[in-house]
Amino acid sequence: MNPLSRRHLLRALGGGAAAAALAGCGVPAAYVGPGDRAARDRSASDHRLTFANWPLYIDTDEDDKSKRPTLDAFTKSTGISVTYTEEINDNDEFFGKISPALMNHQATGRDIVVVSDWMAARFVRLGWVQEMDRARQPNVAKNLDPQLTTPAFDEGRLHSVPWQSGITGIAYNKKRLGREIKHTGDLWDPRLAGKVTLLSGLDESFALLMQGDGVDVTRWTADDFHRMCDKVEKQVHKKQIRRFTGNDYIKDLSTGDVLACQAYSGDVIQLQADNPDIEFVVPEEGAELWAESMMIPNLARHKANAEALIDYYYDPHVAAELAVWVNYVCPVPAAREVLAASKDKDRAELAEDPLVFPDAEMRQRLAIARDITSEERLEFAKRWNAIVGL
Structure with a gap:
């Protein structure tokens, strides 16, 4: 459960x-x-x-x-x-x-x-x-x-x-998609237009997206944050992103309304029990632990x-x-x-499940993100929530 x-x-x-x-x-x-x-x-x-x-x-x-x-x-x-x-x-x-x-x-x-x-x-x-x-x-x-x-x-x-x-990474339906996802940037493939979701919570979502840009999330800067927001904003305008979600991404992925999404490792283990075509990936650029x-x-x-x-x-x-x-x-x-x-x-x-006990190779791609400070939070939450539509 x-x-x-x-x-x-x-x-x-x-x-x-x-x-x-x-x-x-x-x-x-x-x-x-x-x-x-x-x-x-x-x-x-x-x-x-x-x-x-x-x-x-x-x-x-x-x-x-x-x-x-x-x-x-x-x-x-x-x-x-x-x-x-x-x-x-x-x-x-x-x-x-x-x-x-x-x-x-x-x-x-x-x-x-x-x-x-x-x-x-x-x-x-x-x-x-x-x-x-x-x-x-x-x-x-x-x-x-x-x-x-x-x-x-x-x-x-x-x-x-x-x-x-846990790990915040990418979940996708390998059978429906017809190929593997290895990079965070794969979410922006035009063939996935309207079939991608991101997490709506600022604290839950920002690290993986920054890592996709090659940022060291243990010491990210305001410039890194705004550059990430610029990219996400562009994808919203292109209608690449279907919507921003809480845990309801699980339903979207299960029904096939979404083919790839930001996701939590533990959720995917449960999804895989019902649908072995669901995959979870720690992108090559890294994911948040x-x-x-x-x-x-x-x-x-x-x-x-x-x-x-x-x-x-x-x-x-x-x-x-x-x-x-x-x-x-x-x-x-x-x-x-x-x-x-x-x-x-x-x-x-x-x-033997790397989503419960990550192996050495996976651990090299995992990082604990620097927290958003109290001085940063108001500015960053305002920018992110405007993109998400909160």
Whole structure:
């Protein structure tokens, strides 16, 4: 099963603009200093925690959908009960839900939250999340994918730990198209006119399109951004692009209304189960590697319990169970060996899927994009949303 509702578009200046205004220039008014982020930790006497995540983003029991085997096993082994909520449907919406408490130095009632990297960057800049104690997290220290350890927004991954990762690349119907796609520029082939979609969200779409122009997205510039927008604008005017989408590109690709599109790796694994003609490609110019990360908000009452749960999911056997369910890029490469040793054919095959465990050749073409800064966001969102029609 695949969580289709996680990576949504940046609303037309709405939540994005409000968040940018909060971030301001330099040290924002809503910024919380390191000394004001921690509350008295009740973990030793209060064996529980609250975990806020996206829908359909964890393993569930096939016979009883209310049960989550890996969480149940954690509670059984540690005695820590977990209140698990599927309340995050959109990064900006969730930001709006908990920001009043955080900016006013109040507890959110949550011990772990999961947000996309670009939103995680905002939380780190605002000082709204706590630094984790890696001495309590040996599995994270040992097993975190090296390619995910040094995002620009959180040096050393001190405030965030990936829950799952993924790739933004290109999906296409090889049989209907009649040829392979190898480059981002192949989307602009006149034979595909009106049969191409791009993602509508600025944060979700810009990196792959820049990479298609040969840009190093770890250190892109405003000139790179506007040059990319110029190119996309030209393709809109030529009617090359059918429309800009959220996750509804899945339906367009399935029905054949679209032959090639920007897409997320995990979605395509699910599509391929129903249609083996669907292909996912990491273009030769590169694709974006992203993560949705666990963070501990300021004034969380069960920080040590939260750190224990985060570390638990970095045990390769637990990570393997999660990978089987969600089918995104597993942030624990050692989980591959666990699945490869399985006597279950489907599990063993998953270990060989490069969209779950990218091989060395694919990894050379993956990069984590530099985040859009608070100073850039208003200008860039305005330009992008005008192109998209938001």
